[in-house]
Amino acid sequence: MKISNNDNLVDYLKTHPDIKSEEFNQALIKLLDNYEKKDKRINKILSQGDTQQKQVLQLNQNLDSLLETFDTYVIASRTDLKGTITYTSKAYEVISGYSKEELIGHSHSILRHPDMPSEIFDDMWESIRAQKIWIGEVKNLKKDGGYYWVKAFITPQYNMDDRHIGYSAIRLDITSQKHAEKLHKEVNNLLNNAGQGFLSFDKSLKIKKSFSKECLNIFKCNDIYEKDISILLFENDIVKKNLFIDGCQRVVSCENKIIKDMFLSLLPKTHNIHNIDISIEYKLLEDDKFMLIITNITEKIILEKELAYQHKIQKMIISAASYKNDFLEVVEEFRDFLSTPPTQKIVFLRELHTFKGIFSQKEMVHLPISIHKLETTLHNIEVENNSFIDLIDNADLENTLEKDIALISTVLGDKFFKETKKLSINKESIIHLELELKNLQDTKNFDLIPQLLERIRKFKYESIFDMLNIYPIAVKQMGQKLNKEIYPMQIVGDETLKVPTFVKPFVNSLIHVFNNCVEHGIEDIETRVVNQKDEIGQVNCSFDKQNDNLIIIISDDGSGIDTNTIRDVAIAKRLTTKEKFEMISEDEKLQYIFLDKFSTSQNVTITSGRGVGMSSVKYELEKLNGKLNIINKIGNGISFEFIISLKRGE
Amino acid sequence: MLNVMIVDDSLILRKTLNSSFTEMGYNVIAQAKSGREAIELYNKNKPDLVTMDITMPVMSGIEALKAIMGKYKDAKIVMITSHGEEQLVMNAISSGAKGYILKPVTKEKLQEAIKKVELLSSK
Numbered sequence: 148m149k150i151s152n153n154d155n156l157v158d159y160l161k162t163h164p165d166i167k168s169e170e171f172n173q174a175l176i177k178l179l180d181n182y183e184k185k186d187k188r189i190n191k192i193l194s195q196g197d198t199q200q201k202q203v204l205q206l207n208q209n210l211d212s213l214l215e216t217f218d219t220y221v222i223a224s225r226t227d228l229k230g231t232i233t234y235t236s237k238a239y240e241v242i243s244g245y246s247k248e249e250l251i252g253h254s255h256s257i258l259r260h261p262d263m264p265s266e267i268f269d270d271m272w273e274s275i276r277a278q279k280i281w282i283g284e285v286k287n288l289k290k291d292g293g294y295y296w297v298k299a300f301i302t303p304q305y306n307m308d309d310r311h312i313g314y315s316a317i318r319l320d321i322t323s324q325k326h327a328e329k330l331h332k333e334v335n336n337l338l339n340n341a342g343q344g345f346l347s348f349d350k351s352l353k354i355k356k357s358f359s360k361e362c363l364n365i366f367k368c369n370d371i372y373e374k375d376i377s378i379l380l381f382e383n384d385i386v387k388k389n390l391f392i393d394g395c396q397r398v399v400s401c402e403n404k405i406i407k408d409m410f411l412s413l414l415p416k417t418h419n420i421h422n423i424d425i426s427i428e429y430k431l432l433e434d435d436k437f438m439l440i441i442t443n444i445t446e447k448i449i450l451e452k453e454l455a456y457q458h459k460i461q462k463m464i465i466s467a468a469s470y471k472n473d474f475l476e477v478v479e480e481f482r483d484f485l486s487t488p489p490t491q492k493i494v495f496l497r498e499l500h501t502f503k504g505i506f507s508q509k510e511m512v513h514l515p516i517s518i519h520k521l522e523t524t525l526h527n528i529e530v531e532n533n534s535f536i537d538l539i540d541n542a543d544l545e546n547t548l549e550k551d552i553a554l555i556s557t558v559l560g561d562k563f564f565k566e567t568k569k570l571s572i573n574k575e576s577i578i579h580l581e582l583e584l585k586n587l588q589d590t591k592n593f594d595l596i597p598q599l600l601e602r603i604r605k606f607k608y609e610s611i612f613d614m615l616n617i618y619p620i621a622v623k624q625m626g627q628k629l630n631k632e633i634y635p636m637q638i639v640g641d642e643t644l645k646v647p648t649f650v651k652p653f654v655n656s657l658i659h660v661f662n663n664c665v666e667h668g669i670e671d672i673e674t675r676v677v678n679q680k681d682e683i684g685q686v687n688c689s690f691d692k693q694n695d696n697l698i699i700i701i702s703d704d705g706s707g708i709d710t711n712t713i714r715d716v717a718i719a720k721r722l723t724t725k726e727k728f729e730m731i732s733e734d735e736k737l738q739y740i741f742l743d744k745f746s747t748s749q750n751v752t753i754t755s756g757r758g759v760g761m762s763s764v765k766y767e768l769e770k771l772n773g774k775l776n777i778i779n780k781i782g783n784g785i786s787f788e789f790i791i792s793l794k795r796g797e
Numbered sequence: 798m799l800n801v802m803i804v805d806d807s808l809i810l811r812k813t814l815n816s817s818f819t820e821m822g823y824n825v826i827a828q829a830k831s832g833r834e835a836i837e838l839y840n841k842n843k844p845d846l847v848t849m850d851i852t853m854p855v856m857s858g859i860e861a862l863k864a865i866m867g868k869y870k871d872a873k874i875v876m877i878t879s880h881g882e883e884q885l886v887m888n889a890i891s892s893g894a895k896g897y898i899l900k901p902v903t904k905e906k907l908q909e910a911i912k913k914v915e916l917l918s919s920k
Contacts, residue, residue: 390884397887405917409890409897413883673808 187307222297222318225304230255233313242297242320244290260288271301275314278303284321296325344425344441347432348376350399352392355436365441367421376439380418380427387415399435407431417444424448462510463551464558470509470617475564477505477655478552485545492535493743496525497763504658504760508621512554517547572606608645611690611697612638614654618661622686625665632683633669639689646697646793653767653791659760660701660787661686668705668785678782680704685784695794702786707779710736716745737777741765771795800826802844804835804861805877806853810902814848817904832856836864839872846914847874848898848907851882851889859889866893873918875910877902 217223218236225234235250243250243258250257259268263286274281281301286294297318304315338345338359344366346358354371362371366379377395381388394414398407411429418425424447428440467474481502489495503518521542525535552564580602587595619636626633669684676682685704690697710733717723717739728736739745743762768775773791801823803814811828818825827842829835833856835849847865849858858876865872876889876897886897895914898906 386884390887393884394887397891403917405913406890409913410887413887413897415883676808676812 222320223316224250224255225313225315226255227313228311230314239318242289242295243287244293249290258287260286260294262286262294275301275303278311284325285318286325295320295322297321342443345438346371346376346441347436347438349434349436350395352376352395354379361443362441365420365423365425365443380420381415383420384418387418391415395437398431398437456512459510459512460554463512464555466510467555467563468559471563473613473617474509476651477502477509478548478564480652481506481548482545485539485548488536488539490536492525494766495535495539496522497743497766500760501652501656501658501763501767504662505655508617508624508658511551513547514544514551517542517544570606576602576606604647605645607648609648609651610642611644611646611650611654611699612640612642614646614651615640615657615688615690615699618657618688621658622661622665625662626669626684629666631665631669631671633665634683634685636686636688639687640691644690644692646692647795649795650697650771650791650793653764653771653773653789654699656764656767657699657701659764661688663761664701664703664705664785668703668707670706674706692793695792697791697793699789699791700786701789702778702784704784707781707783707785708737708740709781710779713737713739720745733779734777737779741775798822798824799845800824800842802827802829802835802838802842802847804829804832804847804853804858805850806830807850810850810877810900814902814907817902817907821904821907832858832861832864835861839865839869843869845873846911847872848877848902849874849894850877851885852879859885859892862889862894863892871918873914875914 218238220238221236222238222242223234223236224232224239226232231252231254232250235247239250240246245258267283267285271281271283281299283299284296285299286296288294298321299316299318301314301316303311304313306312339361341359342361344359344362344364346362347355349355352375353373354376356372358371363369368374368379371379377388377392381391391414394410397410401407401410408431411431414427414429416427418427422445423443424445426442426444428442430438430440432438484498484502489498499518499522503515503522506518507515521539521544524538524542528538556563580599583595583599583602587593587599615638619638622633622636664686665684669686670678670680672682675684681704687702688700690699692698713736714723714725714728717728718725722739722742722745741761741764745762765775768789768791771791773789776788776790778786778788801818803811803818803825805811805814805828811830815825815828823846826844827838829838831853835847835858836856839847849862851858862874862876865874870893872893873895874893876886876894877900878886878897879900886894889897895917896910898910
């Protein structure tokens with residue numbers, strides 16, 4: 148309603164005691180003016196005589212009721228020219244907590260709140276001294292120490308003779324408005340500093356006006372108001388964008404809250420935008436408005452990667468510390484290998500492949516990856532024997548090895564790599580040897596020398612059990628990687644049996660046989676159940692010494708090798724023809740798996756599929772003039788029997 | 798006791814779901830290996846609840862869902878899904894699926910999904 152005359156205003160104030168509007172303010176100021184004028188008129192009428200007394204009384208009554216209303220609802224005061232209070236309304240008493248008596252005669256400044264800068268009052272005095280109206284927001288001190296906010300309107304006051312005698316002020320209580328403003332500011336501050344993007348949009352996908360500052364960082368733009376959220380978020384990913392648009396439409400067009408939530412939960416939850424990894428949380432507001440909470444999770448992801456990396460390093464260190472001798476030896480062998488690499492590419496690749504297997508099994512962090520890269524390069528590029536050495540130098544495997552070793556050294560200390568290998572020899576043997584040497588010195592019977600030499604050589608022999616005992620862990624790890632359940636493998640054989648160290652390269656190459664058993668031998672659980680086999684697979688390893696031969700048997704209870712598969716691969720790789728293959732014995736057919744580049748696997752992975760692994764085993768075996776028997780039972784597994792002569796001049 | 802039908806081409810998943818349902822006190826009345834088998838077995842058994850894998854050979858879970866929903870509009874079918882199948886799941890829900898479970902399936906997820914199915918059907 149329009150507040151235009153005094154009668155209306157009285158009614159209006161009675162029914163709307165809490166009204167606060169600019170319009171109202173203006174009306175109040177007008178009212179005050181009228182009041183002054185009426186005051187003058189009454190005095191004028193009074194001076195004119197009794198005849199008009201009735202009219203005066205009527206006017207007075209109106210004025211009284213008007214004043215009462217004014218007194219109750221309007222926070223009003225008057226001061227003299229110096230600012231000493233000369234009048235206050237009841238409403239003023241209520242809001243300030245002071246009584247009329249406590250206020251009148253005192254300076255207005257007793258209500259001044261310490262939070263208010265003095266410049267505001269300087270400005271006010273300057274205005275009102277110049278007899279201009281001053282309007283401003285002021286925080287006042289209450290008697291009880293509390294505060295209230297008012298919007299004050301101060302106007303000059305004149306007496307009957309139009310002389311400037313003081314100031315008249317009315318105020319609007321804006322405490323709750325100030326509270327709301329403060330709260331709003333705090334909430335905004337909170338949202339802006341939460342480091343998260345908050346925004347909302349409706350089914351048109353246009354972003355609403357309020358959003359947190361972080362949104363601008365995330366989307367890398369100055370303003371996102373009214374922009375299409377699906378484009379801002381998923382411009383670089385059409386699948387996610389379509390899913391997002393479709394999902395939002397489905398949320399809006401369905402009635403059921405549970406179903407709405409289901410659709411909401413299917414919207415894209417993570418994304419990479421401007422090289423920032425973000426997570427997106429969706430909330431449904433009233434009227435099918437969506438709210439998004441976008442969090443920058445780049446650091447979290449980096450942290451997770453770092454954690455995974457540290458975890459890998461830890462595993463490497465544990466592996467190195469647990470099998471120290473073995474570890475040091477392999478490192479030494481690899482250094483030798485790198486300093487004088489085999490000149491034939493094929494030989495180089497075989498040995499490199501075995502090293503990769505060993506270093507993977509030893510949980511080395513960087514080396515297996517670098518070796519794998521070099522292998523890929525060497526396999527893909529047809530290079531001459533003499534130029535492939537350059538590629539090896541380029542790969543800089545020494546550096547990668549040193550990088551891994553440095554990581555181990557930081558925890559285990561440099562000493563770890565400096566200690567030379569210790570042999571354990573019992574005292575009796577040394578005493579015995581000493582006696583025999585003394586005997587030799589006395590008797591000068593040089594025929595005893597070969598026998599003595601053999602004894603000393605035997606000190607360097609190592610337990611074959613220990614050499615093989617790195618594989619139970621390898622089999623377990625491989626099984627876990629491929630999601631196959633395998634019973635813990637045990638090495639079966641005489642733990643005290645010691646063998647010459649020349650068998651080591653061969654024993655090292657056996658990693659490929661174990662990998663093969665787990666990857667290609669043991670079937671996945673599903674197949675095993677269908678074939679009514681134990682769900683958990685078995686890989687076995689045993690050894691024995693018979694006469695001067697070392698026999699190592701590795702077997703699994705997997706699928707065995709289907710010679711038809713071998714035939715197909717061999718023909719595809721042009722290693723044979725169908726006719727030729729049918730002619731040869733089962734045993735000869737199986738030998739194909741030991742050929743270079745023979746792999747039945749479709750994919751090359753870091754652990755297998757190159758077709759180099761098994762050929763490396765064969766290569767090492769042949770260096771020792773060893774023999775291999777394979778017992779292949781289709782559907783029931785395979786056994787590899789390696790026979791190596793331990794008689795060899797050193 | 799609630800009669801449940803499991804539809805999944807993976808034996809391991811069928812086994813896992815079977816033991817979970819049994820432990821939770823449900824009666825696994827049928828197991829299907831493909832969408833086509835699911836339709837046949839649904840007609841025969843009229844189960845109270847179905848868990849339906851999405852990607853299966855012969856006939857996908859979505860097609861089977863549509864066929865079953867077309868004939869039995871009160872069928873209660875929960876989809877078993879993997880990452881990257883969000884769009885398919887949305888289609889399934891719009892076609893009447895009463896929920897979905899993201900693999901790997903756990904007993905907690907099953908319970909949660911069944912609770913939602915019950916909430917949806919009580920309305």
